[in-house]
Amino acid sequence: MLPTSASLLDRLHGPADPTAWDRLTAVYSPLIRGWLRKQNVRDDDAEDLVQEVLVVVVRRFPDFEHNGRTGAFRAWLRMIAVNVSRDFWKARRLRPAVVGGSDFGAVLDRLADPTDDLSREWDKEHDLFVARRLLEILRPQFEEKTWTAFERFALKGEAAAEVAKDLGITSNAVFIAKSRVLARLREEAAGLLDS
Amino acid sequence: MTALAVHPDLATLNAFALGRLPEYRRGDVEAHVANCPECGRALEAANPDSLLDLARRAVMSTPAPAGGETLGPATETPPELLDHPRYKVLGKLGAGGMGVVYKAEHRVMGRLVALKVLSSRTTAKSGAVDRFRREVRIASKLSHPNVVTAHDADEAGGLHFLVMEYVDGVSLDRLLALKGELPVTMVCHFIRQAALGLQHAFEKGMIHRDVKPQNIMVTRKGAVKVLDFGLACVARDGDELTSATAAKVTSPDMVMGTPDFLAPEQAKCSPDVDIRADLYGLGGTLCYLLTGQPPFPGGTAFEKLMAHVGDPPPDISTRRPAIPAALAAVVSKLLAKEPNDRYATPAEVAAALLPFTKATPSVSLVPVLDAEVVPAVVEAPAFEVLDEEPATPKKRKAKRRPVPFYKKYQSKLIAAGVLLALLAVGGVAANRLGGNGDEGSGAKPASGPGTAKNAAVVSPKASPPTVLMVLAPTELYLPDYTPVRSELERSGVRVQTASMSRTPCVPYSGTPGPSVMPDLAIGDVDPTKYDGVIFIGSGVWPYVPGGNGATDVRRIIGSLREQGKIVAAICHGARVLQQHGVLGNWTDKKFEESGVVRKGQIITGGTATDAIPFAKEVASAVKK
Numbered sequence: 001m002l003p004t005s006a007s008l009l010d011r012l013h014g015p016a017d018p019t020a021w022d023r024l025t026a027v028y029s030p031l032i033r034g035w036l037r038k039q040n041v042r043d044d045d046a047e048d049l050v051q052e053v054l055v056v057v058v059r060r061f062p063d064f065e066h067n068g069r070t071g072a073f074r075a076w077l078r079m080i081a082v083n084v085s086r087d088f089w090k091a092r093r094l095r096p097a098v099v100g101g102s103d104f105g106a107v108l109d110r111l112a113d114p115t116d117d118l119s120r121e122w123d124k125e126h127d128l129f130v131a132r133r134l135l136e137i138l139r140p141q142f143e144e145k146t147w148t149a150f151e152r153f154a155l156k157g158e159a160a161a162e163v164a165k166d167l168g169i170t171s172n173a174v175f176i177a178k179s180r181v182l183a184r185l186r187e188e189a190a191g192l193l194d195s
Numbered sequence: 196m197t198a199l200a201v202h203p204d205l206a207t208l209n210a211f212a213l214g215r216l217p218e219y220r221r222g223d224v225e226a227h228v229a230n231c232p233e234c235g236r237a238l239e240a241a242n243p244d245s246l247l248d249l250a251r252r253a254v255m256s257t258p259a260p261a262g263g264e265t266l267g268p269a270t271e272t273p274p275e276l277l278d279h280p281r282y283k284v285l286g287k288l289g290a291g292g293m294g295v296v297y298k299a300e301h302r303v304m305g306r307l308v309a310l311k312v313l314s315s316r317t318t319a320k321s322g323a324v325d326r327f328r329r330e331v332r333i334a335s336k337l338s339h340p341n342v343v344t345a346h347d348a349d350e351a352g353g354l355h356f357l358v359m360e361y362v363d364g365v366s367l368d369r370l371l372a373l374k375g376e377l378p379v380t381m382v383c384h385f386i387r388q389a390a391l392g393l394q395h396a397f398e399k400g401m402i403h404r405d406v407k408p409q410n411i412m413v414t415r416k417g418a419v420k421v422l423d424f425g426l427a428c429v430a431r432d433g434d435e436l437t438s439a440t441a442a443k444v445t446s447p448d449m450v451m452g453t454p455d456f457l458a459p460e461q462a463k464c465s466p467d468v469d470i471r472a473d474l475y476g477l478g479g480t481l482c483y484l485l486t487g488q489p490p491f492p493g494g495t496a497f498e499k500l501m502a503h504v505g506d507p508p509p510d511i512s513t514r515r516p517a518i519p520a521a522l523a524a525v526v527s528k529l530l531a532k533e534p535n536d537r538y539a540t541p542a543e544v545a546a547a548l549l550p551f552t553k554a555t556p557s558v559s560l561v562p563v564l565d566a567e568v569v570p571a572v573v574e575a576p577a578f579e580v581l582d583e584e585p586a587t588p589k590k591r592k593a594k595r596r597p598v599p600f601y602k603k604y605q606s607k608l609i610a611a612g613v614l615l616a617l618l619a620v621g622g623v624a625a626n627r628l629g630g631n632g633d634e635g636s637g638a639k640p641a642s643g644p645g646t647a648k649n650a651a652v653v654s655p656k657a658s659p660p661t662v663l664m665v666l667a668p669t670e671l672y673l674p675d676y677t678p679v680r681s682e683l684e685r686s687g688v689r690v691q692t693a694s695m696s697r698t699p700c701v702p703y704s705g706t707p708g709p710s711v712m713p714d715l716a717i718g719d720v721d722p723t724k725y726d727g728v729i730f731i732g733s734g735v736w737p738y739v740p741g742g743n744g745a746t747d748v749r750r751i752i753g754s755l756r757e758q759g760k761i762v763a764a765i766c767h768g769a770r771v772l773q774q775h776g777v778l779g780n781w782t783d784k785k786f787e788e789s790g791v792v793r794k795g796q797i798i799t800g801g802t803a804t805d806a807i808p809f810a811k812e813v814a815s816a817v818k819k
Contacts, residue, residue, distance in 0.1 A: 019669060019701050030305035043307070043363045044415060131246075131253035136302055146741045155251050160239055172228055175212060175238035180741040182214030183221070186246055194245050 007190035009073060012061060025054060027133045031126065032081055039107060045088075053084045073192055074126050075114060082111045127193055134188055142181060145169065149177035202234055203227060212241035222774050225740075273312065275352030282310060282349075282358070298361060307361040308346060311423075312354055324355055331357055334424040337399055341392030343412065343422035359422070364414035371408070371484055379518060382484040383551035385411070388419035390477060390548065394541035396424060397470045404468065406476030407456040408483055454499040455489035456480060459532050462500040471534035474544060478508075478529025478537075485522075486514040490530055504532070522551050660726040660817040661689040665748070666713055667767075668695040670703040670734035674803035675765045676711065679729065682810030688817060691725070693717045695737050695744050703733050717747040722754035726817040732767025739774040749775060756796065761816045765800035765809050772799070 008027075011020035029050050036046040057080055064076055086108050110118040139147055145167055152158045152166075153174050160171045167174075203211070203224050210216045211224045228234040273295075276284050282299040288309060297310045313327065331348040338344065344360040367385060371377060389411050393403060403410070403424055412420045458475035460468055483489050490509055491502035508530035512523040525547050531537045538544050662683055666676065683690050692713040694700050699710035722728070728751055730738065737744040752775055755762050764772045772778050777797060791809045792799050798816060800809030 026303050026305060030300065033305065042415070127249055128253045131249045135250060135254065141736050141743060142741055143743050143745060151254075154247060155254050157251075170229075170235075172231070172235040172238070175235060176225055176229065177741065179211050179214050179216075179221075179225070179238075182244075182247060183216070183218070184214070184736065185250065186214050189246065193249060 007192070008188055009191035021058065023137065024057075026137070027130055028057075028077070029054060030133070031129045034129070035081070035122070035125070036085075039104065049085060049088055052088070053081050056080050056084055071123060071194070074123055078111060078119065078122055078126075082108050130189070130192055131185075134185060134192075138181070138184055138188065141184070146177040146180060149174045150181040154178040154182070202231065205237060208234055208237040209241050212238040213244045213247065218770070222776070226776065273354060275354040276310070276312070276356075279351050282308065284310065309359050309361045311357040311359065313356065327355060327357075330424075333399075333401060337396055337401065337424060339392055339395035341388045341419055341421060342395060342424065343420045345424070360420075362412045362414055362420055362422070364412045364418075364420075366409050367411045367413060367480065367484060368408035370413055371487065376487070377484055379485065379522070380552055382481065383522070383548045384417075385413060385419050385484070386477060386481045387545045387548040387552055389421050389480070390541040390545040392419070392421040392541075393470070393473050393477065394545065396421075397473075397541055402468070402470050403473045403476070404461070405456075406473045406480060408480050411480065454503070455483075455491070457500065457503055458534075459504045460534060462503045469534065470540065471537050474529055474537050474541065475531075475534075477541070477544060478526055481529065482509065482511055482526050485518055485526070486511050488514065508532075519551065525551075659687050659689045661691060661724065662727045662729060662761075662813065662817055663720060663722075663725040663751070664690055664692045664729045664731055665717065665738065665751070665768075665771075666692055666694045666700045666711060666731050667734040668698075668737060669701050670732070671700040671711060672731065672733045672766060672803070673702050673706050673708045675768070675800075675806055676731050677708075678803075678806040679731070679765060679800075679810040679813075682807050683814050686811065686814035686818075688814050691715065693720050717744050717751075720747065720751055722751045723758070725755065725760065727761030727763060727813060728752070728755055729813060730764035730768030730771040732765075732770065735767055735771050738771045745775075752777060759796060761796050761798060761813060763798035763800075763809075763813050763816075765806065766802055769799050772797070 008020060008023055012024060032050045032053055033046055036049055037043070041049065057077065060080070064073070086105070089104055089108070107118065110116040111122060113119060142150075149163055149167055149169065152163045153160050160174045164171045164174050202208075207216065207220075207224060208228070211221065211228070216224060228238060276282070276297070276299075281302055283302050285298045285300055285307075288296045288298050295312050297312065299308050299310045300306070301308060313323075328348050331345050334345040335347070343362055345357060346360065347358040349356055349358055365373070389406075393406070396403065401424060403421065405423065406421070410421060410423050412422055414420065454462075456476045456479035458468070458472035461472055479490050491499050491506060508527050510523060511526050512518045512520055525544075528547075529537055529544065538547065664676070664680065680690055692711065693715040694713035694717065696716045697713060699712050701710055702708050736742050738748045739745060740749075748771060752762055752772070756777075762772065762777060764770075769778065778799070789799070790801050791805050791812050793812060793816070796816070798809065798812050800806065
């Protein structure tokens with residue numbers, strides 16, 4: 001058994017892991033909330049909807065099979081968000097006011113179609129958001145210096161020699177920092193992001 | 196470290212640079228490249244990578260601001276708050292007497308909060324920060340639907356701020372300004388709810404000292420919340436006292452609150468201010484909401500103070516004829532000069548107002564608030580559905596809170612937890628028996644009269660050997676931890692535990708059980724006190740090089756090895772030893788397959804099935 005290298009998604013498939021679900025909630029509820037806000041769904045309604053989406057995710061998760069294709073989870077989640085929103089909308093439990101005069105129902109239809117631009121936009125935002133969130137979550141697991149080296153060299157594209165000089169380490173230590181953080185990120189993100 | 200003698204091939208280096216190398220191969224490659232400039236050049240020129248590219252774009256792009264919000268630009272965020280580890284500022288909500296209020300989001304939990312940043316002028320006063328913290332601590336004990344919850348007091352770069360519940364609504368003064376006039380029944384309903392909130396605080400021994408329309412919020416759904424409990428004490432020279440006259444006449448340390456709603460005893464700087472001063476403020480607020488004017492609208496701040504002390508309270512029925520005489524009497528009683536002539540408690544006020552709220556079914560509040568107050572809503576379809584029971588009550592139930600998924604497994608979890616607890620207790624009991632057996636065996640100095648001196652001489656031997664177990668803070672693997680600990684204690688070895696911090700270590704999901712509270716934070720470990728150390732997985736990331744506990748681990752392992760003491764690990768704990776270069780050229784595959792292995796003072800166990808023999812080996816090693 002290799003629990004250490006299990007990705008978040010693998011851990012969710014385990015029998016009962018409150019920490020994994022907490023993490024999923026921490027990553028995904030702000031994402032869904034932000035998207036709803038963008039549709040001008042009001043805060044209190046959005047809160048109810050986020051909760052409901054997560055309830056459905058938890059309930060249906062045992063049936064979710066990762067087919068190995070990039071974005072399978074992302075697409076699955078998008079459909080749950082669409083379906084739950086539609087239920088709310090039909091039951092008149094939502095009062096969104098979509099900018100541009102279009103109708104919330106139409107927005108949901110477009111999101112249900114994976115080839116629609118809006119779906120693609122959603123997917124793109126999903127990836128950026130989840131990556132940003134996972135980086136935030138992983139950061140405290142690393143030494144300050146390791147993280148800074150990774151951030152400056154790998155993310156911001158600064159020269160390794162300069163980063164090394166500022167941090168008082170060797171250039172090779174900078175490369176090692178990048179390797180360590182990326183390995184950890186890859187491990188955690190497996191199945192959620194294209195890696 | 197085990198450095199490879201030959202350079203890894205280019206594909207390996209590329210995979211390493213991008214964190215794609217399987218974990219068991221990382222240690223060796225890392226040890227090699229750490230000191231190899233040639234390989235360094237290859238690492239620098241690593242191929243592009245889609246995940247890295249995504250991570251880059253993710254940190255470069257900032258999330259779009261939430262729509263539909265009338266927040267001030269985020270550029271106004273004080274620089275001290277920009278990179279706060281816990282809160283992300285979403286925008287400015289407004290500015291009040293004590294400082295600026297921001298809407299923010301808890302980075303991890305995603306919860307919306309309001310951050311009230313104290314102005315530097317407020318915090319500059321001596322003792323203000325201490326008083327602030329003290330007041331927040333008291334205020335955070337308040338928990339009532341009609342009180343805004345204070346979560347925390349925090350600091351960022353010298354900036355002090357209060358973290359409180361985010362209320363999606365407006366203050367009563369703004370509501371009145373937006374609506375022009377409020378129905379009498381609605382006003383009474385609001386003030387009654389505020390009184391219930393004050394009653395809760397009163398029961399907890401707190402008074403507000405600054406009750407006014409600006410400090411009472413109403414949410415979109417018509418719930419009323421009193422905010423800024425305890426802050427009046429900190430903002431003694433509140434900004435509301437803008438009149439130079441008032442500032443001169445009244446010592447800033449004596450008078451607090453807005454002169455419009457200030458009780459006479461507060462105006463007179465009386466030391467005996469109690470809950471009844473809050474009731475006066477509530478009366479002034481009631482007066483303001485009913486008539487659009489505070490009790491004494493005219494004049495300077497100084498004249499207002501004098502009016503509170505000397506002028507008779509207004510008869511508000513002359514200002515708005517629709518006000519019932521009995522309600523006007525309630526206002527007069529609240530505004531009585533003598534505290535003894537007012538109501539005694541907020542609960543009494545709530546009771547007195549109840550008859551005037553009856554005509555207001557709570558649903559009718561919703562359209563008033565929603566239709567006009569909330570500018571973000573363009574269309575306003577049937578609001579009433581909000582408070583209607585939905586067709587399927589079952590769904591409604593689910594909607595409020597996500598059912599924690601583990602509820603489903605609760606019975607199993609409890610069963611497993613009980614089982615593990617029993618195992619642990621069994622281990623302790625066995626340990627007691629075993630310990631007694633040892634003492635009786637004569638292996639230790641006999642204890643009895645006349646041997647005290649002898650015992651003192653051999654005191655190092657007399658105390659049992661002690662082993663430090665370093666536990667994974669997350670995904671703690673109980674099938675390793677529980678039997679190893681029980682067996683050690685059964686063998687008469689003392690066990691202390693350490694982890695990243697003194698917070699419970701969470702068990703690995705596959706083997707649920709109770710969390711384990713470590714005895715020590717790893718930073719506090721004094722390695723000279725132990726005869727051995729054991730690392731327990733699974734979540735050992737913080738302990739391997741690069742992790743934020745790695746320095747302490749290095750220190751502990753180094754010290755124990757220097758002293759010739761035992762360094763041990765089981766299962767994934769062995770990764771810690773491997774990554775710190777203690778296991779030579781072993782890969783984790785190798786130690787997993789090898790059962791219990793002892794090499795000099797290093798002991799490893801492969802899997803949980805080795806737990807008992809592993810613990811026996813460690814116990815016998817530390818006893819020597």
